[in-house]
Amino acid sequence: LSLSSSGQNASSQEICPSNSSYSSHVSDSHPGSALSRNRTLYSRSDSGISSLLPSDYFKYLTWHKIEQNDIRGSQLRCPRVREGPSAEGLVFRQEACTLPPRKRVLEKNEWETWLQENWEDCTNLNISFQDLGDPYQVANFNRILRRLIRVETLWLVDNSLVDLSAIRLPSCRVLNMNKNHLTSFKQLPKIPQIQHLFLAENHIETLTGLSSLQCTPLESLTLKRNPCEFHQNYRKQ
Incomplete structure (x- = not known):
């Protein structure tokens, strides 16, 4: 268990999806989208939750x-x-x-x-x-x-x-x-x-x-x- 920035206990294994599963979820939700293929996941140091930076949507x-x-x-x-x-x-x-x-x-x-x-x-x-x-x-x-x-x-x-x-x-x-x-x-x-x-x-x-x-x-x-x-x-x- 790890302590998140909000003060609540969170399990990274239970709550945070893996990078591969999250990427496939994003790709499935937007089939054929060029943006979804080029997105990169970043891990936030405060909560351990992988998230996208806004600039990633437009970097190409x-x-x-x-x-x-x-x-x-x-x-x-x-x-x-x-x-x-x-x-x-x-x-x-x-x-x-x-x-x-x-x-x-x-x-x-x-x-x-x-x-x-x-x-x-x-x-x-x-x-x-x-x-x-x-x-x-x-x-x-x-x-x-x-x-x-x-x-x-x-x-x-x-x-x-x-x-x-x-x-x-x-x-x-x-x-x-x-x-x-x-x-x-x-x-x-x-x-x-x-x-x-x-x-x-x-x-x-x-x-x-x-x-x-x-x-x-x-x-x-x-x-x-x-x-x-x-x-x-x-x-x-």
Whole structure:
């Protein structure tokens, strides 16, 4: 017998079901449920009763796949966008070398996701520290950047970014790209309205390409901890 936090005697063998029996009970009560298959039991130290943490219900879901969710992408300030390819996508990638190229057609659920993400209406967005690794993740990240036509403040800190020259951010006024892998100003996105640009802790070796920012209303530029800092007349240039 053990003393529970409520002060009552309780037998763990009589009252507490085993993890296996409890798991089977949950699975049986919700047949075919993805949530029931992914739930994990946790033992509470105060009473010894196994229970579920609320976060377990959602740990395998992205924000736009949660039911009864009306949140749009433009309402998020720091979303996690580092998703991986689906199982079908992985198979397709393995067979891509043997299949002829085909035009990608958006299915209904993909189109609904596109509308709910709503990146076109974002004006203030932080998508830093995404830990981009797989080429699929980089491609998805660039897909989102191409949709940010109204963003004014954008943080892309520590994303291992190398070249965004194909991206255009027509309304961006504040861009933070600290701690990435840029080696030249030519790798920056098109930012015609930029006012404050942060490029600290990259790998920019020369100031070549800096002239591309002369036609912008740039007010401040941060380049600390870049190799170009050690060049002669760096400040003057």
